[in-house]
Amino acid sequence: xxxxxxxxxxxxxxxxxxxxxxxxxxxALLLLLVLLFSLNSFAGLFSLLAMALLLLFxxxxxxxxxxxxxxxxxxxxxxxxxxxxxxxxxGVVLLRIGSFTIESEGVREGFFVITRLITLIIFSLLVxxxxxxxxxxxxxxxxxxPLSKIGLPTDEVAMIMAIALRFIPTLMEESQRLMRxxxxxxxxxETGSIFRRAQNLVPLIVPLFVSAFRRADDLALAMEAxxxxxxxxxxxxxxxxxxxxxxxxxxxxxxxxxxxxYFKL
Amino acid sequence: MSIRTEKLTHIYMPGTPFAAEALNEVTFExxxxxxxxxxxPSGSGKSTLIQHLNGLLKPTSGxxxxxxxxxxxxxxxxxxxxxxxxxxxxxxxxxxxxxxVFDEVAFAPRNLGLTDESLAExxxxxxxxVGLNAEEFKDRHPFNLSSGQKRLVAIAAVLSIKPxxxxxxxxxxxxxPAGRQKLFNLLxxxxxxxxxxxxxxxxxxxxxxxxxxxxxxxxxGRLVMDGPRDQVFNNREKLExxxxxxxxxxxxxxxxxxxxxxVKTGIYNLEEARREIGRMKERQF
Numbered sequence: 001x002x003x004x005x006x007x008x009x010x011x012x013x014x015x016x017x018x019x020x021x022x023x024x025x026x027x028a029l030l031l032l033l034v035l036l037f038s039l040n041s042f043a044g045l046f047s048l049l050a051m052a053l054l055l056l057f058x059x060x061x062x063x064x065x066x067x068x069x070x071x072x073x074x075x076x077x078x079x080x081x082x083x084x085x086x087x088x089x090x091g092v093v094l095l096r097i098g099s100f101t102i103e104s105e106g107v108r109e110g111f112f113v114i115t116r117l118i119t120l121i122i123f124s125l126l127v128x129x130x131x132x133x134x135x136x137x138x139x140x141x142x143x144x145x146p147l148s149k150i151g152l153p154t155d156e157v158a159m160i161m162a163i164a165l166r167f168i169p170t171l172m173e174e175s176q177r178l179m180r181x182x183x184x185x186x187x188x189x190e191t192g193s194i195f196r197r198a199q200n201l202v203p204l205i206v207p208l209f210v211s212a213f214r215r216a217d218d219l220a221l222a223m224e225a226x227x228x229x230x231x232x233x234x235x236x237x238x239x240x241x242x243x244x245x246x247x248x249x250x251x252x253x254x255x256x257x258x259x260x261x262y263f264k265l
Numbered sequence: 266m267s268i269r270t271e272k273l274t275h276i277y278m279p280g281t282p283f284a285a286e287a288l289n290e291v292t293f294e295x296x297x298x299x300x301x302x303x304x305x306p307s308g309s310g311k312s313t314l315i316q317h318l319n320g321l322l323k324p325t326s327g328x329x330x331x332x333x334x335x336x337x338x339x340x341x342x343x344x345x346x347x348x349x350x351x352x353x354x355x356x357x358x359x360x361x362x363x364x365x366v367f368d369e370v371a372f373a374p375r376n377l378g379l380t381d382e383s384l385a386e387x388x389x390x391x392x393x394x395v396g397l398n399a400e401e402f403k404d405r406h407p408f409n410l411s412s413g414q415k416r417l418v419a420i421a422a423v424l425s426i427k428p429x430x431x432x433x434x435x436x437x438x439x440x441x442p443a444g445r446q447k448l449f450n451l452l453x454x455x456x457x458x459x460x461x462x463x464x465x466x467x468x469x470x471x472x473x474x475x476x477x478x479x480x481x482x483x484x485x486g487r488l489v490m491d492g493p494r495d496q497v498f499n500n501r502e503k504l505e506x507x508x509x510x511x512x513x514x515x516x517x518x519x520x521x522x523x524x525x526x527x528v529k530t531g532i533y534n535l536e537e538a539r540r541e542i543g544r545m546k547e548r549q550f
Contacts, residue, residue: 011282012282062281062282177354178359178360180316180321180354181352181354181357181360182360182372183321184319184321184347184351184352184354185347185360185372185373185376185422185423186344186347186348186372186373186375186376186377186426187372187376188376202362203360203362203372204362205362206361206362207359207360207361207362210359210361210408211359
């Protein structure tokens with residue numbers, strides 16, 4: 001009845017990756033992604049993949065979670081593989097189906113691209129699975145900060161994001177509760193044509209909207225009562241300290257990039 | 266004719282780091298026509314248990330029986346079951362989505378395939394049954410009613426399918442004393458005049474205790490007490506050790522009895538207590 005949103009679901013833990021500063025995690029992720037896309041050799045790519053898997057293992061993330069996270073991009077991976085297999089020419093002809101041929105260069109390119117995609121997903125999952133949505137938002141608002149110079153309300157945007165993230169599980173729970181309530185009144189959300197099903201969603205969507213607006217109203221009132229004002233400077237209770245491990249990680253990533261360029265990997 | 270569970274166990278999100286055991290081998294039986302009370306602190310598994318009785322949740326292990334038939338999860342079977350077991354959720358007025366009271370109450374019978382004429386009839390009957398004048402209320406907007414009226418409409422929306430069993434989750438939550446009294450009268454009436462089996466889940470005691478034949482206590486997903494009402498409420502130490510207080514009137518009457526006066530102790534509302542104390546005075550002097 002409910003589809004879980006794995007991509008980006010935080011898994012509590014106390015590993016090395018978990019303890020890293022969220023800002024640094026975001027920065028390192030960006031740098032590693034740049035590196036990932038500038039690599040041209042299997043040697044470089046596989047060492048990065050190995051590193052990603054090692055980190056995934058050290059963060060004690062169940063393999064099942066990782067597979068679940070991969071599922072959304074499965075079609076992209078398969079699609080990319082097919083395109084490369086059939087349309088990249090060069091090398092030896094391996095297989096001939098009618099007028100189509102699969103050539104060795106296509107196989108090489110295809111596997112290169114999907115390995116790159118999978119590594120990309122692992123690194124992203126590493127960040128989202130080991131960082132609470134709230135720290136992630138704070139981390140991102142740190143990088144958006146310069147935009148406030150040109151008049152963008154970055155603090156407010158961060159607040160909106162934090163609130164939205166905070167209410168995803170609440171609304172999921174609410175919609176599940178409502179769904180059960182209407183099912184117990186004989187509602188059917190699973191059969192019928194697409195139009196019929198869309199129509200059947202009304203008993204779910206109307207109460208969900210009503211409660212979302214009521215919640216928003218309550219929250220706005222509560223925030224104002226506690227002195228929230230637009231444009232006011234906010235401080236945080238938990239300040240992310242930059243620890244030696246964070247600096248070490250950053251330096252390691254930079255060395256990695258420099259090495260990749262030096263050895264033309 | 267009864268509703269019964271056998272070693273009912275439910276684990277939420279099994280096999281993940283979030284796995285949580287909500288029910289642990291719960292076994293009980295509610296006989297037809299009885300009123301049972303399910304009590305326990307918040308988070309003890311009451312809502313989870315209730316949702317099993319109507320096939321909304323599937324047990325991780327164990328069985329639920331209705332009229333000695335195991336509840337199976339085939340679609341036709343579940344629909345049949347939901348015509349017989351009506352479930353009133355916590356804060357049921359939050360499920361409203363229709364523009365008129367009529368449509369709101371008609372939702373369940375419509376889904377269960379009632380045709381137009383018998384549909385209108387069952388909606389009118391249900392509204393009148395809960396004490397709302399059908400002619401007056403049918404075209405009103407459900408969002409514009411008072412909280413007590415909303416609750417009654419929500420109950421009418423379930424009664425419209427003429428269930429044999431009525432299950433209510435925290436039915437008095439958020440109601441004012443007048444609304445609670447009305448609800449209590451309605452439940453008493455449904456039970457005594459139509460022999461509807463009633464299960465009420467609650468974490469605070471109010472008027473409904475007077476109605477109950479059977480009391481079950483749930484704690485951390487385990488059924489720790491189950492028996493006739495007076496027997497359960499007489500075991501004050503155990504209830505208190507579970508973090509549950511008796512209704513204050515009951516506690517007072519037990520204290521008076523313990524102080525050596527001859528009074529009945531199975532008393533759950535002020536009116537009865539007043540009468541019993543009156544009788545005690547007559548005996549004493």
